[in-house]
Amino acid sequence: MDQFTINLLFVGASFALYIGIAIWARAGSTSEFYAAGRGVHPVTNGMATAADWMSAASFISMAGLIAFTGYDNSSFLMGWTGGYVLLALLLAPYLRKFGKFTVSEFIGDRFYSQTARIVAVICLIVASTTYVIGQMTGVGVAFGRFLEVSNTAGLLIGACVVFAYAVFGGMKGVTYTQVAQYCVLITAYTIPAIFISLQLTGNPIPALGLFGEHAASGEPLLAKLDAIVGELGFKEYTAHHADTFNMVLFTLSLMIGTAGLPHVIMRFFTVPRVADARWSAGWTLVFIALLYLTAPAVGAMARLNITDMMWPNGTDGEAVSVEMIETDPRYDWMATWQKTGLLDWEDKNGDGKIQYYNDKAESMQAKAAENGWEGNELTKFNRDILVLANPEIANLPGWVIGLVAAGGLAAALSTAAGLLLAISSAVSHDLIKGAINPSISEKGELMSARVAMAVAIAVATYLGLNPPGFAAQTVALAFGLAAASIFPALMMGIFSTRVNNTGAVAGMLAGLIVTLVYIFLHKGWLFIPGTNSFTDADPLLGTVKSTSFGAIGAAVNFAVAYVVSGMTKETPQEIKDLVESVRIPRGAGAAQDH
Secondary structure (H helix, E strand, O other): OOHHHHHHHHHHHHHHHHHHHHHHOOOOOHHHHHHHHHOOOHHHHHHHHHHHHOOHHHHHHHHHHHHHHOHHHHHHHHHHHHHHHHHHHHHHHHHHHHOOOOHHHHHHHHOOOHHHHHHHHHHHHHHHHHHHHHHHHHHHHHHHHHOOOOHHHHHHHHHHHHHHHHHHHHHHHHHHHHHHHHHHHHHHHHHHHHHHHHHHHOOOOHHHHOOOEOOOOOOEHHHHHHHHHHHOOOOOOOOOOOOHHHHHHHHHHHHHHHOOOHHHHHHHHOOOOHHHHHHHHHHHHHHHHHHHOOHHHHHHHHHHHHHHHHOOOOOOOOOOEHHHHHHOHHHHHHHHHHOOOOEEOOOOOOOOEOOOOOOOOHHHHHHHHHHOOOOOOOOEEOHHHHHHHHHHHOOOOHHHHHHHHHHHHHHHHHHHHHHHHHHHHHHHHHHHHHHHOOOOOHHHHHHHHHHHHHHHHHHHHHHHOOOOOOHHHHHHHHHHHHHHHHHHHHHHHHHOOOOOHHHHHHHHHHHHHHHHHHHHHHHOHHHOOOOOOOEOOEOOEOOEOHHHOHHHHHHHHHHHHHHHHHHOOOOOHHHHHHHHHHHOOOOOOOOOOO
């Protein structure tokens, strides 16, 4: 059986499972559409939240970014996991006790303002739309390789699948579909990692193999990797090279952005009790840890394998020949990925070999001149392909490659569904029912939610064709927007009675606008290529990149909210009493019904 058929079987079976679950768990009421009837068990919710969370950025892109950068990109791991600690301790239980369906509804009621609710909807849509661009990017990459279709066709197929189980199933259908997707994606991620760890270190646990010995050389694996990349002119893998201030800001942006993401917070509205919300966050961390503890090993081991393939005779020997790439079955993956446009090479000096090295490093200039090299000849290696190509690079069995195909798509589609549900809920429940037509029937509200989701899917698919960066980089921008706009409003709404409706609105708008403008200045207005004035290599403010600005935007939000609140009318006493009742543990077991 050829590889294409194997891929079709794995992907087709997983899609059939997701759609079957959606039909079985079809939402019949607004409560089931928005919050799964508030009947989800904490362990189930933890697994669904992990799938919702571990998007294409985590599954497809993160290990690739770590592989080609090393320690400096560990901030992705620290920021994304640290955010769940904030979420579990500071937000989830209190928001569940408040008893509403959406984040925007909480903000509108807490700040006793329809304007605050609408501004929250705008913030939510901007952050979620940016986030879903990264998911659709991942869908295109995965389909383009494993189903051998164009990126455009891949996006359209993925959009149809999401439409099938998210539009009709709502939160109830999405919850149980995401449990299945978690099982698929974690299996698909860990099995290749175990194989590769056994090959390179003899240890079946990748996280331990990372710090073990390289079986072929007897050296510590990381020391071996540091030596090889250093010999090729790249920066030492385990050392810190980036700007520390920007790295701290970036990690903080990811942490508070995690705690402010609407599609993640919505999951804590689905459990029966307040205590279950905290347990859900704990279980989510456990399920996320299974992948996040494996990702650094996947990145390091893949980088070592790629280097060995490009220099099969060692870095002091001859580089891989064009003939070997074209005829040796171990290199078939390169020709396959070249067809997608995400991998390419060129024999620039015509010597029949492909030299892979850092041609910008001063240390390589003399060696390159001596050997007649004319630059790095592995001209393109998109970071988003590394995890998907990893089983092929390591020459693993065909069924493992098919499993990874299904896992990559599960990761992208599960988060895309959660984001689209958050967008549709904001439009139908907070905008249409909350502001435009409060008397709309439950059936009408459900229909408007489904129409809003269909429109959101169409917009996300279009934007996914022209992403502003790799999947993980695009997602990082969304986290910055959530950090600057939504997180401060939630924190002040729960823990401060000083901030009034005017202050909250001013703070959210200030945080959102200043962050959005900073991002557009670096990534192009509305992400249109060529319209940017700065780049992340040469940013506007010192060393602060666009992906790191969310923490500064959050500080602006807090400052503006408190200053404006101090200059305007004090928060009404009944709202102060409401805030106190949400924070006080008494009666926490019986959350207020919607």
